[in-house]
Amino acid sequence: MFNIMNISKVIIFVHPLAMTDHAVNPNVSVDCVIFGFNNQELEVLLIERSAGNTEKVDEIKALPGNLIYEDENLDEAAQRVLCELTGLSNIYLEQVYTFGDPNRISKKHDQDWLRSIRAHPEARVITVAYTSLINKQRFNLTPSSFARNAVWVKVKDVPQLGFDHNEILDKALNYLKHKIYLEPLGYELLPDRFTLAQLQKLYEAILVDTFDKRNFRRKILRTSFIVPLNEKQKGVAHKPASLYRFDKSLFHQI
Amino acid sequence: MFNIMNISKVIIFVHPLAMTDHAVNPNVSVDCVIFGFNNQELEVLLIERSAGNTEKVDEIKALPGNLIYEDENLDEAAQRVLCELTGLSNIYLEQVYTFGDPNRISKKHDQDWLRSIRAHPEARVITVAYTSLINKQRFNLTPSSFARNAVWVKVKDVPQLGFDHNEILDKALNYLKHKIYLEPLGYELLPDRFTLAQLQKLYEAILVDTFDKRNFRRKILRTSFIVPLNEKQKGVAHKPASLYRFDKSLFHQI
Numbered sequence: 001m002f003n004i005m006n007i008s009k010v011i012i013f014v015h016p017l018a019m020t021d022h023a024v025n026p027n028v029s030v031d032c033v034i035f036g037f038n039n040q041e042l043e044v045l046l047i048e049r050s051a052g053n054t055e056k057v058d059e060i061k062a063l064p065g066n067l068i069y070e071d072e073n074l075d076e077a078a079q080r081v082l083c084e085l086t087g088l089s090n091i092y093l094e095q096v097y098t099f100g101d102p103n104r105i106s107k108k109h110d111q112d113w114l115r116s117i118r119a120h121p122e123a124r125v126i127t128v129a130y131t132s133l134i135n136k137q138r139f140n141l142t143p144s145s146f147a148r149n150a151v152w153v154k155v156k157d158v159p160q161l162g163f164d165h166n167e168i169l170d171k172a173l174n175y176l177k178h179k180i181y182l183e184p185l186g187y188e189l190l191p192d193r194f195t196l197a198q199l200q201k202l203y204e205a206i207l208v209d210t211f212d213k214r215n216f217r218r219k220i221l222r223t224s225f226i227v228p229l230n231e232k233q234k235g236v237a238h239k240p241a242s243l244y245r246f247d248k249s250l251f252h253q254i
Numbered sequence: 255m256f257n258i259m260n261i262s263k264v265i266i267f268v269h270p271l272a273m274t275d276h277a278v279n280p281n282v283s284v285d286c287v288i289f290g291f292n293n294q295e296l297e298v299l300l301i302e303r304s305a306g307n308t309e310k311v312d313e314i315k316a317l318p319g320n321l322i323y324e325d326e327n328l329d330e331a332a333q334r335v336l337c338e339l340t341g342l343s344n345i346y347l348e349q350v351y352t353f354g355d356p357n358r359i360s361k362k363h364d365q366d367w368l369r370s371i372r373a374h375p376e377a378r379v380i381t382v383a384y385t386s387l388i389n390k391q392r393f394n395l396t397p398s399s400f401a402r403n404a405v406w407v408k409v410k411d412v413p414q415l416g417f418d419h420n421e422i423l424d425k426a427l428n429y430l431k432h433k434i435y436l437e438p439l440g441y442e443l444l445p446d447r448f449t450l451a452q453l454q455k456l457y458e459a460i461l462v463d464t465f466d467k468r469n470f471r472r473k474i475l476r477t478s479f480i481v482p483l484n485e486k487q488k489g490v491a492h493k494p495a496s497l498y499r500f501d502k503s504l505f506h507q508i
Contacts, residue, residue: 102326
């Protein structure tokens with residue numbers, strides 16, 4: 001006869017992964033490279049993983065990423081995994097590149113960690129990388145799942161990461177550098193009316209470079225889509241600087 | 255006792271896919287979008303697949319693509335699969351995008367065909383798309399494997415393809431359109447010295463658009479990297495046109 005007590009006993013012994021409603025694809029994952037800007041420097045969001053089945057934090061940081069479910073597409077997987085690990089949701093994510101080196105997860109340290117969370121830690125995993133540039137002040141980080149912590153790290157200070165995540169970060173950074181020439185990228189990170197010094201900081205942060213102030217201003221003012229407002233900063237201690245606005249429609253016309 | 259006769263009997267009954275030296279990953283494939291130019295129009299390389307286990311040709315064309323081996327990376331897989339199906343080798347392939355809709359291979363016609371060539375036709379397949387723009391006169395097509403034929407089809411005449419291959423083609427085409435603004439793409443398809451009419455044809459083919467001749471010339475001549483040669487065409491029936499060359503170093507300076 002049907003006995004609910006027996007069923008609950010069975011569930012207790014099922015592998016934790018099998019308790020979700022979704023089957024996991026063992027061969028495909030997503031990784032998210034989320035860039036933030038602290039008004040001075042470009043930062044990237046990393047997670048600290050739980051070490052094994054303990055509460056201890058693994059000393060190697062990683063990008064937020066995990067295997068996809070069989071019943072979701074790649075974009076959905078990226079949104080879900082990012083949210084599960086860091087709490088960030090409704091982020092505009094763009095697919096950057098797919099990484100498929102046969103040995104990308106086979107380093108001993110990574111394998112040790114994978115054995116603590118995966119049903120098939122040895123299965124080859126191809127990962128699809130996504131990226132976004134966000135205003136980090138607008139989002140709270142609430143890490144969960146195997147992420148013990150989620151932290152913003154300056155791009156120039158990023159240490160050796162797990163798997164091939166340094167390579168993935170480099171690729172996303174290059175993607176961003178190319179994009180800044182094509183799209184009004186990152187302007188949502190500036191106030192509506194901004195100074196050329198603020199704009200220069202943003203470009204320098206994304207391009208990980210420094211520019212001569214005069215050259216930068218000359219080049220920027222040659223474009224038509226950075227529009228002077230005939231207004232100056234107010235309430236600043238230093239000499240107030242002129243304010244500008246970005247004209248999206250003029251940009252797209254070009 | 256060891257009996258070699260028994261072993262050979264076993265091998266006879268092994269599934270054909272298992273007889274290669276390489277294990278196949280059931281979840282990841284590559285697809286190649288190879289563009290050619292016939293001096294007038296942009297074309298794309300498609301294959302005609304064998305229908306089932308027969309010599310009959312399936313009525314639905316597809317991009318050349320197949321599952322990856324477990325021991326090769328994605329770039330290697332794209333080169334191998336393209337070569338196996340069409341005979342093209344040493345092509346400069348660039349990764350464009352990865353497609354992972356859970357239902358991308360589940361249409362009945364595609365499933366029927368997959369059942370004739372795959373060990374696990376129902377397994378979900380994520381595909382990594384690669385693209386290239388080649389001078390098709392320089393390459394011979396020698397289709398093999400499950401490709402009964404390889405054919406150049408004008409992009410504007412491409413019919414309904416198998417799987418999500420129309421979507422993949424569109425993405426590769428967009429990639430090409432973006433790239434033509436950033437890189438001296440396709441100039442290797444023109445003679446070293448070319449006329450502005452030839453250049454316009456190339457742009458029109460890639461951008462699948464037509465331009466006003468005067469506007470096109472004015473815009474092109476405003477750039478510094480299309481350099482006039484003070485030479486004219488020779489031996490042509492019509493009024494000889496001025497010749498130009500492309501200056502790569504000037505392009506990269508900009």
